[in-house]
Amino acid sequence: MLQLQAIRDKKDEITLALKKRNFEGESLLTNILELDENRRNTQTKLDTTLAESNKLSKQIGLLFKTGKADQAKELKEKTVALKEASKILAQKLADTAEELKALLYQIPNVPHNSVASGTSEEDNEEIFKEGEIPVLSSKAMPHWELAKKFDIIDFELGVKIAGAGFPVFKGKGARLQRALIAYFLDKNTEAGYTEMQVPHLVNEASGFGTGQLPDKEGQMYHVGEDDLYLIPTAEVPVTNLFRDNLLSEKELPICYTAYTPCFRREAGSYGAHVRGLNRLHQFDKVEIVRVEHPENSYNALNSMVEHIKNILRELKLPYRILRLCGGDLGFTAALTYDFEVFSTGQDRWLEISSVSNFETYQANRLKLRYKDENGKSQLAHTLNGSALALPRVLAAILENYQTEDGIRIPDVLVPYCGFDHISL
RNA sequence: GGAGAAAUGGCAGAGUGGUCGAAUGCGGCAGUCUUGAAAACUGUUGAGGGUCACACCUCCGGGGGUUCGAAUCCCUCUUUCUCCGCCA
Numbered sequence: 417m418l419q420l421q422a423i424r425d426k427k428d429e430i431t432l433a434l435k436k437r438n439f440e441g442e443s444l445l446t447n448i449l450e451l452d453e454n455r456r457n458t459q460t461k462l463d464t465t466l467a468e469s470n471k472l473s474k475q476i477g478l479l480f481k482t483g484k485a486d487q488a489k490e491l492k493e494k495t496v497a498l499k500e501a502s503k504i505l506a507q508k509l510a511d512t513a514e515e516l517k518a519l520l521y522q523i524p525n526v527p528h529n530s531v532a533s534g535t536s537e538e539d540n541e542e543i544f545k546e547g548e549i550p551v552l553s554s555k556a557m558p559h560w561e562l563a564k565k566f567d568i569i570d571f572e573l574g575v576k577i578a579g580a581g582f583p584v585f586k587g588k589g590a591r592l593q594r595a596l597i598a599y600f601l602d603k604n605t606e607a608g609y610t611e612m613q614v615p616h617l618v619n620e621a622s623g624f625g626t627g628q629l630p631d632k633e634g635q636m637y638h639v640g641e642d643d644l645y646l647i648p649t650a651e652v653p654v655t656n657l658f659r660d661n662l663l664s665e666k667e668l669p670i671c672y673t674a675y676t677p678c679f680r681r682e683a684g685s686y687g688a689h690v691r692g693l694n695r696l697h698q699f700d701k702v703e704i705v706r707v708e709h710p711e712n713s714y715n716a717l718n719s720m721v722e723h724i725k726n727i728l729r730e731l732k733l734p735y736r737i738l739r740l741c742g743g744d745l746g747f748t749a750a751l752t753y754d755f756e757v758f759s760t761g762q763d764r765w766l767e768i769s770s771v772s773n774f775e776t777y778q779a780n781r782l783k784l785r786y787k788d789e790n791g792k793s794q795l796a797h798t799l800n801g802s803a804l805a806l807p808r809v810l811a812a813i814l815e816n817y818q819t820e821d822g823i824r825i826p827d828v829l830v831p832y833c834g835f836d837h838i839s840l
Numbered sequence: 841g842g843a844g845a846a847a848u849g850g851c852a853g854a855g856u857g858g859u860c861g862a863a864u865g866c867g868g869c870a871g872u873c874u875u876g877a878a879a880a881c882u883g884u885u886g887a888g889g890g891u892c893a894c895a896c897c898u899c900c901g902g903g904g905g906u907u908c909g910a911a912u913c914c915c916u917c918u919u920u921c922u923c924c925g926c927c928a
Contacts, residue, residue, distance in 0.1 A: 459889065463897040470897090473909040477858045480908095492908045499908085662850085662887080664868080783888095791869085793887080 417520045417780050419795070420452055433526045436533035436742030441523060448519050455512045462505040469498040521630060525777040527742050528751035534741025540754070541741070546725070547734030549758050550816050558761040559811040560692030562818060563589065566838050571692070581682065581697035583807075588838045592813075592825070593700065595832035596806055597675050600702035600727070604803055607723050609673035609704050614653035616676055617644040622656040625782045627748040637679050646679035650703035651800045655778060658707055662793060663786040669716060670707040673803070675700065693807035694766065700806040706799045707784065710776070713797035714751075717773045720801045721753055724769050727803065730828045733812050734758040736765065750775045757808065761815030766808040771801030 423430060427445050434441040472495050479488035532541060563569035568589025574582040585593050605611055623629035623645050628636060637646040647653055654674050663670075678701050682690075693699075704723075708716045721737065728735045740752040755769035776795035779785070785793040817824045822839030830836045 456890075459897080463890075466898085467896055469908085474858075476908045481858085488908080495908045664850090791885090 417517075417777065418523055418526065419776060419780055420448075420520075423448060424452070430526050434524070436527045436531055437524055437745060438533075438535060438743055439524060444519060444523060448516065448523075451512060451516045451519065455509065455516055458505060458509045458512060462502060462509055465498055465502045465505060469495055469502060472498070524745075524747045525750050525774065527745055528773070530739065531745060531751060532739075532741045533743070535743040536741075537744050539741035540738040540744055542736050543739050543753075544725075544737040545735070547728070547732065547758075549734045550760055552760050552818065553820060555820070556761050556815070556818060558692065559759070559814040562761070562814045562823065563692070566823065566840065568592070568838060569693070579697070581695070583693065583696065588833075588835065591833055591835075592829070592838075593806060593810060595829050596804075596809060597700060597702060599829055599832050600804055601673060601675055603727055603730075604673035604702065604704055604723075607671075609671045612654060612657075612672050612674045614650065614657070614674055614676065616647050616653075616679075617642075618647055618653050618656065619644060622652055622659070625656045625659050626652050626778055627781065628652060631747050634683055635681050637681060647676060648680050649678050649701060649802075650674040650676040651705060654703065654705045655798055655800065656782065658784045658796075658798075659782045661782075661784050663707070663784075663796065665709065665786050665788055668707060668709045668786060668796065669712065672705045673702060674705070675702045677701075693811040694762075696807055701802055702804060702806075704801050704803045708797045708799060709786070710794070710797050713773050713775065713799060716797075716799055717751065717753075717771065720771050720799065720803075724755055724771065724801065724803055728755070728757065731809070731813070731826050733809070733816060735768075746770075746772065748772075748774050748777050750777065755804075757812040759808070759812045759815045761818065762811075766812060768805050768808045768812070769802040772799060774798045774800075 418430070423445055427449065431442050431445060472491050476488045476491050476495075479485070479491070532539065534540070557565070560569075560571070563571075566588070568586055570584045570586055571580075573584040574580075577584075601611055617639065620629065620643060623636065628645075628648060632648075636648050638644075639646070645652075653676070654672050657672075658670075677698055679698050680696075682695060682697060704720060706716050706720070725735075725737075735755055735757045738754045738756065740749075740754060745752055749772040752770055752772040754767050755771070756765035756767050758764075759766050775797050778798045779795040782798075784796050784798065786796050788794050813826060814823055817826065822837050825833050825836050825838070
């Protein structure tokens with residue numbers, strides 16, 4: 417959520433920047449400022465009432481002690497009216513604050529300067545491209561056919577025990593997946609990220625902390641009986657580790673990596689473009705999360721991008737990087753780079769990583785702060801990215817590495833797999 | 841699942857109705873001493889709101905109540921610990 421102070425200071429600037437998302441914030445922001453004014457006025461009134469009441473209470477105490485019960489009784493009566501008044505004011509304050517918060521939740525993050533306006537993914541800018549797109553034989557197949565041919569992923573079996581979008585990985589397919597997870601975690605650890613294992617279910621407060629709630633309520637699986645949510649990404653539990661934290665400046669930056677399965681309802685998705693591994697209800701992902709000093713967060717974002725580039729180079733997969741336009745930018749992000757690999761069997765680009773800087777937007781909800789050199793509390797910046805999402809990387813490997821009689825395993829993965837090809 | 845105990849600042853831990861935003865210790869920060877460091881000593885050190893700055897207000901696990909006044913009493917929820925049961 418945006419900081420009130422920022423809205424007070426530069427409302428016009430924010431309004432303008434939000435237009436890049438096609439978000440008309442003018443009236444909402446005006447509304448917020450009015451409510452804020454309102455809130456502060458009520459607060460002041462309540463404070464003076466309480467101050468008066470506190471003062472009288474002290475006097476009453478003294479009077480009782482000195483045996484002047486009559487006078488105390490007189491003062492007591494005075495406090496009754498104050499009590500009434502403070503009760504009403506406190507209620508009004510709470511209502512106003514809640515209303516204010518509800519409005520603040522509706523405003524997405526302010527896009528970074530470099531973000532272009534745009535309405536859909538069509539308007540994303542390609543900023544980098546690297547790697548050879550392999551030329552395959554005419555018999556080349558999409559990964560779902562390869563998976564069937566070599567019996568490494570069984571989609572029907574998953575339907576039987578859970579439903580569509582819950583594949584079962586078999587034999588070398590399962591092993592390859594595990595190899596990728598281990599390889600990603602090792603790469604991330606090498607790059608200075610601390611490996612974490614976190615719960616796969618989170619409470620409501622965590623959902624709010626990173627912004628999945630209330631915005632994307634319908635996209636998460638909810639366990640009603642215990643009021644817990646299945647995580648849609650490791651970002652949620654890992655970032656929420658820092659909820660309500662006041663760090664010291666020298667603890668920054670904090671770099672974590674975590675492997676988790678991710679659960680997404682994907683309500684409303686259908687059609688050929690979600691075939692095979694392209695879009696799933698449950699998939700594996702290795703995530704990197706950073707908590708950064710505001711001055712360093714864009715350097716950090718760049719280094720995350722470089723890190724992911726390195727991994728894709730090692731895997732020898734052709735990829736490109738897009739800078740998301742305003743219209744495609746996630747609700748909480750200020751700047752996002754998407755990585756896409758080219759999946760030759762389908763002849764299309766697949767998103768395999770999304771790297772974002774949230775600046776203070778998440779930190780403000782999380783109350784994640786650090787103490788600066790003057791001892792003042794400041795909101796930290798949070799960032800995260802996939803390094804990497806498994807299914808589409810797997811899809812791209814299967815498709816790009818297919819040969820006449822099998823599938824080669826990328827060199828870097830051979831030690832993790834224990835085999836160098838998949839064949840009949 | 842049953843029985844009992846507990847939850848206080850970064851941590852440990854006192855405080856059982858007013859003088860308590862809270863003793864003390866550790867840790868942190870600044871300084872003295874030292875070639876430097878350690879030790880020792882001195883000072884300082886919770887968060888949020890509000891204000892130009894003060895004043896002032898709120899916060900002792902969450903919520904509610906009693907009272908002129910609550911960290912302290914009552915209700916409730918959550919969590920933790922101990923014992924018993926069950927169990928990967």
